Structures are given as structure tokens and as C-alpha cells.
Amino acid sequence: MRSENFPVVEVKHLCKIFGSPGRGLKVDSPDLLEQAENNGAICAVRNVSFRVNHGEVFVIMGLSGSGKSTLIRCLSRLVEPTCGQVMIDGEEVTNMDEKQLTQFRRTKVAMVFQHYGLLPHRTVLENVTFGLKLRGMKVAEREEAARQAIQLVGLAGWEKQYPAGLSGGMQQRVGIARALVQDANILLMDEPFSGLDPLIRREMQDELIRLQEELRKTILFVTHDLNEALYLGDRMAVMREGAFVQVGSPQEVLQHPADDYVRRFVQDERRITQMVENSSKPAVVRSLDKARSLSAS
Amino acid sequence: MFPEFLHFHVAESIDLFVKWLTVAWGPFFKYFSNFILGFLIHIKDLLLFIPWWLWISGVGIISWWQTRRVITALSLMALLMTIGLFGLWTVAMETLAIVLTSVIMALIIGIPIGVAAAEFRQVSAIVKPLLDVMQTMPSFVYLIPALMLFGLGKVPGVIATVIYAVPPVVRLTELGIRQVSSSIQEAALAFGATRWQLLREVRLPLAMPSILAGVNQTTMMALAMVVIASMIGAGGLGEKVLVSINRMAVGNGFEAGMAVVALAIVIDRLTQGVARHWQPPEGISK
């Protein structure tokens, strides 16, 4: 399935510290992190390196506060990285000036947020056209593109509603449409389905898989839900206190956890799998089957 | 007793300074003063050009359209009617003209300052203490600088009113912009909004309810100040009140006071109605 096997996202030794690293200390290499931390800085991302290939769904998983949101925001510099390098589509994001960065955000990446981030005073249609409007695209043109994206996420007929009139699931569909209409190759998704109840969440996950089969984007997907990671991910990284403790296919992580932290993470999942393999076949197992078949292909 | 040899007066130097200012900058103040006066007269002419029955029915229609409540609309109409019944219509329009002129000036000055204070910390750091001082100062004090530079009349009345009325709109503009949800702003930035686009597309529209609350308060304060400004010859309803106090004419004072209150309530309701229209929509609209 992944014939085009070249890295679209390449991250090298990325670090992010919050707070002051102490007077006179400029953290420009991961070696200085410890010293900064001793001086009272918070180390949210700790020397993280990885690659994501074209068309891949890369899941970043970890407990609350492990630095997932900070990491994904560093990629488009919504959070300014302290040190390290981010290359996207062959361009070094960490070197861009303000103008280049704006252009980059308008065309190369699109982001979906946990809290949707929709404009409450704009209709669904206006929300979806927002990014295109920022680019200065003509009204007719951008509305045409937006209608297609709205159709794609199954919201046709809701164009004139305001976000407050939509359910959480529908609001996130708007968020996804707004990202898709950008026609960017890379989607950054920060816990997009965490705020939704389980049934809707599963529906949205299936929706994402369907869209992904159709559109073949490169997706970086943040979640704290192992089940979601297994269901969606081609590869996954487990994050702890700002560092990657394991990177691999969901299958590998499930079967060969790298350390106790990961083991504890996957324990419940394995127990459930074993439990239900003896009885009937509920949704969890199907999801595992699906995850395996996806990562095996 | 405080020893006399320790007395130290600044009054004389201030007088000298003002004298110098009015001489050296005389043409400028004259030009400025004429400009404001011209503006004021245009507005007054416009207000008086509209016949009283059109005013009253206009206010009724707007109020009904805003609230969909007949009672509210009728009450506002009745309030305007009393002004006319007391024979104070022309004087009230004079007051309204000064209020409008002052409010327009206050908004032209105040909203950009509020926006700048929200955008730049340094501006905020300067503006905040200034506003604190302005709001704790007794309102009479504002008459002094206006009087110094423009003498007696309507223009110093407008100037004093502008200074007195500008703080709320500055504060509420800044507050409104700062309160815009950071997750919405982050989303806009993620899609490549420049600072200017962020302000225009996200921060300002979402701060609008707060800004309009500021406009409402500024208007109310302007109305209160216009009455006080009659002490330096601004005219209007305030002058009626002042004259009644001097003559101990309680009845006349009451009528003029009532007219001020009626004007205040009508302006308050109408501007609040406008503010409500800017709230982001809730629920399904079909």
C-alpha cells in the first residue's frame, strides 16, 4: 500500500522547554536539558526524533501531560521549539522567517483540534472557507471548494448553521472539513475525537479511515487512547515525560512493549483481547483485527 | 497651623503656562475648536430637522425590532413624549447633540487605544494606570483643563465630556479582546492568519459584545458629564437644572432632571439592543 516510501515529516532532536532555563543558559542542544531542568524549567519535549512517510498515519500516544500537544504544535511552530530541527516536504520549518512560516501554514499543513477551534460567529460554510479566505482566494472559488469538503465529511445541508447549533461530532466534522479544504498533504490532529462519546468516536474513526483511503494524506494523530491508536495507526510512538519510549507498528508495541511503562499501557488491552478471544467477537477485537491487518499490509 | 514660609504654589506657573499655550498654540486651538463646533452644530441641526413624531415612532420601531416586546417599545416612546410635554424637546436635542459629538470622539480615540493596549503589553502598562487615575478623579476636575484651553462654551463641554467618558470603552475593548478564547485564536494562527488577519477576523468580532458594552457605558457617562459641563456653559438640559438650583425652582429642576433620565434610559436600551445583536448565535437557526 505504501509504495511512495519517502519521509514527508522529519524531526531531529526536537526539544521544548517552558519557563526559564536559568540565567545565561541557552539551550541549543539536548545535552543541556538536564541542566535547564535543574534550574526549574519544564521539559515538555525531550530530544525527539522521528520520520513519517508519505500516506502514513503516525499516532503519538501518551498519558496526559506527556507532551503530545506540545510536540505536534512544534511541527508548525504554534509552539516555538527550543532546539532541534523540523523538516516538512523537504523544507526546514525551523529556519523559516515569519512570512515563509505563514505561507507554510496556509498550504502545507492543516490542523484539527480537540476543542474544534471553530469561529462561533461564522456559519459552517464560512468556517470551512476560513483558511482559503486567509490566502486571499475569491469568494466563489473558495465556497465551491468548501462545499465539496462539507459534502465529503457528510455535512451537506448544514452550511448555513452556526457551530453552537451542532453536536460535538458534527462540529469536529466541520473542523475536519476546514482542514481538508486546505488541500495540504499533512494533517496534524490533536486528540480530535477525545471530546466525543464512545459511539460517535468510533463513527468518526471509521470516517477518518474512509477519508484516508480516499485521500491518502500524511496524518500525525495524537491520542491518549490506546484503542484509538491501534485502530488508526500505521505506526505509533509512545511518549512519556516528553520523550519517545517506543516507536513501531501497533502490533509490535502490543506484543513487545519496550519497557514497564509501555507494558502497563498495553496490559489492559491484551487482557481484554485474551478474554474475548475465548468468547464471542465484540468490537474491541474487530478493532484489533483491523489494526493488525492495516499495519501488516 | 502649617507654617507659612513652607507654602509653595504652582497656581501662578500653571496660569503662565496656559497663557503661553493659548498664545503660542492659539491658531491650533482656534481651528480645533471651530471644527468641533461645526460638527456639533451639524449634528444638532440634523437632530432638530427630524420632526418629533418621527423621532418617537422611530425609537418605538427600533426598540420593537430589537426586543420584539410591545411594552418596552411603548415605554421608550412614552419617555420621549414626556420630554416634549415638559417643553424641553429642543433643549434635550441640544444635550443629545453634545453627547453624540462627545461619544463619537471618545470612540474614535478610545477603541484604537483599547485595541493597541490588547495587542501590545507596553501600551497596556501605560494606559492602565492612566485610566485608573481618570476614573477616580472627581468629574468636576475635568472641567479645569477644558476650561484652561478653550474658555467657556460648548467646545470645552465636549472636551471635558470626552475625557470623562473615554475610559470605559478603552477598558472594555482591551478586556474583550484579551478574553477571546485562545484555542480559537490558535486555530486561526494554525491556518496561517497574520497578526492583522487575526485581529480583524477573530479578535475584533469576538470582542464585539464587550466593545459595545463599553460604547454603552461611555454614552451613559457622557450624558452624566454633559449635565455637569453646563457649569462651563455647555448649555442643554444641564443648564436648566443649574438655573433651577440657583433659583430654588424645585419643579423646573425636577422636569429637567426627568428629561435627562428619560434620555438616558432610551439611549441605554437602544445601545444594549445593538450589543445583543452581536452576540455569537446560539442554537439551531433555520
Ligand SMILES: Nc1ncnc2c1ncn2[C@@H]1O[C@H](COP(=O)(O)OP(=O)(O)OP(=O)(O)O)[C@@H](O)[C@H]1O
Ligand atoms: N504554555 C505552557 N507553559 C508552561 N508549561 C506548559 C505549557 N504548555 C504545556 N506545558 C507543560 O508541558 C507538559 C506537556 O504538556 P502537553 O499539553 O504537551 O501534554 P499532553 O500530552 O498534550 O497532555 P494532554 O493529554 O493533557 O493534552 C505539561 O507538563 C504541561 O504542564
Ligand SMILES: [Mg+2]
Ligand atoms: Mg494535549
